[in-house]
Amino acid sequence: MKKYIIITIRILIAIILVQTLRFKFSAHPDSVFIFSQVGLEPFGRVSIGIMELIASILILIPRTAWIGAGLTLGIIAGAILMHLTVIGIEVNGDGGSLFFLAIITEILSGIVLWDQRKHIPYLFDISYKL
Secondary structure: HHHHHHHHHHHHHHHHHHHHHHHHHOHHHHHHHHHHHHHOHHHHHHHHHHHHHHHHOOOHHHHHHHHHHHHHHHHHHHHHHHHHEEEEEEEEOOOOHHHHHHHHHHHHHHHHHOOOHHHHOOOOOOOOOO
16 A cells, blocks of 8 residues: 555544544543443543553554554454444434544554554564564
């Protein structure tokens, strides 16, 4: 895939992750409601926000983009699972926008991780250096 397309996707993922942080860190009523529904308020809301911040930074750094993409895949998979099992696709009359944003972020993260697959070290390959 063209390098500038992947860079654009990585920036887009970071923007999506960072723009949701203000809701998590400011204890916005919608964010508090969502995390209360899944029993993770307030510790889970703040912890997931911190993990999203770390993922958004890692995905922008070329050598750690695969880590950021993998972390994002895991975080967003959890969000999608919670939407499908506990809170529903539509939350507080949002028309499902949070759910669909999660789906888009998951797909984009998968694309980045697939593109970065050659940079992922083998589990016990001690010759790999960042």
